[in-house]
Amino acid sequence: MTVLDTELRPPEPSRGIVFWRRYRRNRAALLGLFIFAVVVLMALTAGFVDPGDPLRRAGDPLTAPFVDMATPLGTDQLGRDILSGLFYGARISLLVGVVATLVAIAIGVIIGALAGYFGGWVDDVLMRVTEAFQTIPNFVLLLTLVAILGSKIEWITLAIGIVSWTAPARMVRAEFMSLRNREFVDAARNLGVSNTSLIFREILPNALPPIIVYASVIMALSILLESALAFLGLGDPNYASWGNMIGQGRAVLRTAWYCAAIPGIAIVLTVLSFSLLGEGLNDALNPRQKQ
Amino acid sequence: MKLALPPILIYSLRRLAQAIPVIILIMVGTFLLLKLAPGDTVDALVGDMGGADAQFIERLRVEYGLDQPVWVQLWRYMEKLATFDLGWSFVYEQPVATVLMDRLGTTLLLMATSLSIAFTVGVALGAIAARRAYSLTDNVISTLGLIFYATPSFFLSLMMMLLFSVKLGWLPVGGIKTIAGFYTGWDHVWDVALHLIMPTAALSLIYLSFYLRLMRSSVLQVADLDFVRTARAKGAGETRLMFHHIMRNALLPVVTLFGLQFSTVLGGSVVVETIFTLPGLGQLAYQSVIQRDMNTLMGIIFLCSIIVVVVNFLTDLLYARLDSRIELA
Numbered sequence: 001m002t003v004l005d006t007e008l009r010p011p012e013p014s015r016g017i018v019f020w021r022r023y024r025r026n027r028a029a030l031l032g033l034f035i036f037a038v039v040v041l042m043a044l045t046a047g048f049v050d051p052g053d054p055l056r057r058a059g060d061p062l063t064a065p066f067v068d069m070a071t072p073l074g075t076d077q078l079g080r081d082i083l084s085g086l087f088y089g090a091r092i093s094l095l096v097g098v099v100a101t102l103v104a105i106a107i108g109v110i111i112g113a114l115a116g117y118f119g120g121w122v123d124d125v126l127m128r129v130t131e132a133f134q135t136i137p138n139f140v141l142l143l144t145l146v147a148i149l150g151s152k153i154e155w156i157t158l159a160i161g162i163v164s165w166t167a168p169a170r171m172v173r174a175e176f177m178s179l180r181n182r183e184f185v186d187a188a189r190n191l192g193v194s195n196t197s198l199i200f201r202e203i204l205p206n207a208l209p210p211i212i213v214y215a216s217v218i219m220a221l222s223i224l225l226e227s228a229l230a231f232l233g234l235g236d237p238n239y240a241s242w243g244n245m246i247g248q249g250r251a252v253l254r255t256a257w258y259c260a261a262i263p264g265i266a267i268v269l270t271v272l273s274f275s276l277l278g279e280g281l282n283d284a285l286n287p288r289q290k291q
Numbered sequence: 292m293k294l295a296l297p298p299i300l301i302y303s304l305r306r307l308a309q310a311i312p313v314i315i316l317i318m319v320g321t322f323l324l325l326k327l328a329p330g331d332t333v334d335a336l337v338g339d340m341g342g343a344d345a346q347f348i349e350r351l352r353v354e355y356g357l358d359q360p361v362w363v364q365l366w367r368y369m370e371k372l373a374t375f376d377l378g379w380s381f382v383y384e385q386p387v388a389t390v391l392m393d394r395l396g397t398t399l400l401l402m403a404t405s406l407s408i409a410f411t412v413g414v415a416l417g418a419i420a421a422r423r424a425y426s427l428t429d430n431v432i433s434t435l436g437l438i439f440y441a442t443p444s445f446f447l448s449l450m451m452m453l454l455f456s457v458k459l460g461w462l463p464v465g466g467i468k469t470i471a472g473f474y475t476g477w478d479h480v481w482d483v484a485l486h487l488i489m490p491t492a493a494l495s496l497i498y499l500s501f502y503l504r505l506m507r508s509s510v511l512q513v514a515d516l517d518f519v520r521t522a523r524a525k526g527a528g529e530t531r532l533m534f535h536h537i538m539r540n541a542l543l544p545v546v547t548l549f550g551l552q553f554s555t556v557l558g559g560s561v562v563v564e565t566i567f568t569l570p571g572l573g574q575l576a577y578q579s580v581i582q583r584d585m586n587t588l589m590g591i592i593f594l595c596s597i598i599v600v601v602v603n604f605l606t607d608l609l610y611a612r613l614d615s616r617i618e619l620a
Contacts, residue, residue, distance in 0.1 A: 132316040132550070135596045135603075139558030140576050144588055145581040148328045200465035222441050228562050231445045232577060243443075250449060251565075257453050271441035 022284040029280025035273035043094045046087035054085040054240035062256045076245070076259045077252050086266055088240040093223050093270060096157050100210050100222040101215050103161025108168030109211070113199050115169070116176025117228040123173075130166050138163040142225060146234055153236040156229060168211055168218065175207035216278030220271045227267050242267050299611070304608055310600045316371050316597045321589040325368075328585050331357060335381045335585075358546055377590035382582050387590040391572065395594070398571035401560060404487065405494035406553075411501040414545060417506025418538065424511060432503065440500040444559055448493040448566045455489060462489055465568035490567045498556055509541040516540075543614055550606035554599045557579055 013021075023029060057079040065074040065082075073083040115126040133141075145159035179185065180203065188202050227243030229235050236242050242263040249260030310560075334352045337343050343351075352358050356367055371378070377387035398461075409514075409576045420432040426598035455462040463469070463486050511517065514537055522536050572591055579588040 053413075128312045128316055131313045132320060132596075135554055135599045135601070136317060136320075136592055137554045137558030137561075137595050139561050140573075140592055140595060142558075143576055143580045144324060144592065147583065147585075147588065148324060178393075197393055201551055220441070227443055228445060231443075232528065232562065232565060234580065243445075246446060251451060253453055254457050257457075260446070260449050261311065264443070264450070267443055267446065268438065268441050271443075272437060275441060 018248065019284050021173045023280045025217070025278045026280045026283050028276050029283065032273045032276025032280060034130055035242060035269050036277055039090050039094065039270050039273065042087050042090040044073050046084070046091050054088040055078060056080065061193065062259075064256070065262070066171050070262075073262055074256075074258055076248060079254070082245070082259065082262055085245050086242070086263060089242040089263060089266065090270075092153070092241050093226065093267075096153070096160065096226045097219045097223045099157045100160035100164065100226075101218045103158060104164040104218050104222075105168050106184065107161065107165035107214060109172050109204070112169040112172025113176055113204065113207075116173035117180055117195070117199050117203070119177070126169075127173075130169050134166045139225070139228065143231070146229065146276065151234055153239060156226065161227050163225070164218050164221060168214060171210055171214060172207055175210065176203055179203045179206055213278055213282045213285060216281060220274035220278075223267070223274075224273060299608070302611065305606070306604055308398050310604065314596065314600065315369070316479060317593065318372050319365065320595065321372075321525045321592055322368050324583045324592075325585055326361070326590055330583075330585075332586075333357060334380070337505070339381045342557050346493065370601060372593060375600060377593065378586040379495055380584055380587045380590075382579070382587065387587050389450040390575070390587060391590050391594050394570055394572050397569055398557075398560060398564070398573060399562070399598075401487065401490060401494065401569065401571060402557065405473075405491045406492065406556060409495040410502055410549060411500040412495070412505050413502025414542065416499075416547075417503040418510050418541070420503070421507045421514070422512035422533065424507075429507075433507070436500040436503045439496050442497065442506070444493055444497050445562050445566055448489065448563060451489050451493060452566075462486075465566070467569055484565075486569075490563050493563050494556065494559060497559070498552065501548060502545055506541065506545050509536055509544050524543075543610065546606055546610050546613065549609075553602045553606075554595070557595055557599065580581050 023033075050214045059071045059077060060066055060080065061077050061079040063071055063075045063079075068073070071081045071083065073081075073086070075081055076085075111126050111130065115123040115130075142159055143161045145162060146156060149155040149159060176199075185198060185202055188198055193202070223240065226235070227241065227246070230241040230243030231247040233244075233247055235241050236258055237244075245263040246260045246267075249256070249258075249263070252259055317453055328507055333348060336351065337348055359367075375388055377391070379385075380387045380390050383390045403461060416432050416436075420429040423429050452464060456464045465486075467486050468474070468479070468482050469486075519532065519536055527536065560571065561573035561576050563569075564571045565577045568574065572595065576588060576591045579585075579591065
């Protein structure tokens with residue numbers, strides 16, 4: 001009987017299935033995934049579902065939501081369709097969020113890896129630079145960079161990446177310091193593996209899980225930074241952006257508060273979904289941390 | 292008691308010595324940013340005068356040392372910064388240091404009120420949520436924390452304005468005081484307090500959620516430790532356990548976050564001060580970007596950095612005071 005039992009045991013589930021089972025346990029994380037999927041869908045279908053340029057006049061100015069079916073969520077003071085602004089804004093928010101996060105993580109990984117791997121004076125110098133970046137209030141630095149580089153969307157994204165790399169750099173450094181003297185690294189070193197491949201092929205893959213979880217935080221913060229810039233009128237004027245819509249809605253707050261409220265709720269839900277996603281990823285990637 | 296004083300002095304001096312290279316790096320950084328920005332001092336000066344001939348511009352460049360090698364310029368720039376000479380603002384027609392000092396008070400007041408509210412309320416709510424972990428109270432507190440964490444400060448500010456100023460008419464929309472009021476004494480204090488309610492609430496509600504979340508997980512972690520079980524076994528009451536044994540240890544990471552977060556909060560004041568037209572450093576930073584007043588902008592970066600360094604130094608001292616395991620020397 002026991003022999004039969006062991007023979008018939010199903011094969012180990014694949015890593016993806018284990019990951020999904022752990023993730024699924026957190027209901028809030030499922031909600032986060034759902035909102036995130038909706039935002040991604042909006043970004044992908046902008047222009048299909050709700051045709052029309054979000055920066056063009058689509059109807060009478062300041063139509064309230066649910067009045068005219070051509071503009072279901074109403075129009076702003078220039079008659080621009082709020083719904084199509086939401087769709088195109090999702091595209092910009094996600095694009096800026098993803099690219100800025102990649103920039104921040106790339107800088108953070110390089111600086112953190114060098115500091116943590118080599119230690120000594122390299123670590124001292126790089127950590128002082130990191131502290132300097134942490135000391136300057138990041139939004140003030142962002143404003144300065146935008147003032148110097150200009151308001152094109154590429155530069156804004158790069159600037160957001162430049163002001164957000166310090167936290168991942170510190171995390172990568174801490175991981176590298178605890179991993180650099182482990183046996184598997186020593187073994188590889190004794191085999192004559194070069195420093196570069198020790199850093200990128202041996203240590204980095206083991207240091208990544210906490211960074212992946214933290215990426216969701218950087219992404220949320222990047223979206224908030226971009227929307228704050230756009231709100232202040234310093235965003236790229238050629239693209240519809242949620243922050244910009246709120247900034248314009250501020251002028252008609254007294255008469256048509258929905259102009260600012262609708263894109264604002266979109267930002268809150270998107271950022272919320274990233275926080276929830278991050279928690280789910282944390283449960284799935286570091287299952288031992290929480291009981 | 293006298294013997295206890297020297298270690299903390301040595302510790303303070305060492306921390307200050309560590310801050311010096313960071314300040315120097317920031318000085319170099321602002322110099323590089325100034326060099327990167329289109330136009331230099333002479334361009335601004337000439338623009339201010341409404342144009343000048345090439346020879347005169349050349350002479351001005353020599354006078355301002357702009358013909359010197361970059362290293363010499365950097366050295367002179369740092370010498371000036373060290374004496375807090377931040378240059379001239381061509382927009383305000385005043386030394387930058389004077390412009391900044393006019394604005395500093397408002398920002399410090401806003402920071403002090405909103406951070407103390409955020410810290411105390413965040414810590415208290417976090418402790419309550421952890422105490423009743425996974426109950427209805429905890430769920431409500433944690434959900435609210437998540438939502439405020441996700442809300443951009445400018446959106447929260449606008450919605451508060453809509454409710455309290457436009458719909459209810461209870462609070463003033465912006466500014467630091469009623470312009471034609473000319474209040475004196477306590478009336479003035481009351482007037483300023485009324486104007487500060489919404490900006491303070493907007494800043495503190497958002498940063499409160501950071502402290503709340505960290506405090507909750509920190510209390511949950513500490514409550515599982517052996518020394519808490521020992522204290523409970525010895526018959527310590529739940530209240531005493533919370534305040535005497537758990538809180539003190541659970542506060543440590545929150546104090547660290549307070550130091551780390553401070554520069555972010557100072558950056559967040561840019562948006563809030565701009566919305567509520569508070570005449571502080573944040574609003575000045577925004578106006579300087581719009582008006583391309585690079586000298587003032589660099590001055591703000593430098594001044595803010597010094598404030599952050601001082602606050603971090605103070606939180607380090609507080610940390611050392613809270614955690615007796617840290618050896619000061």
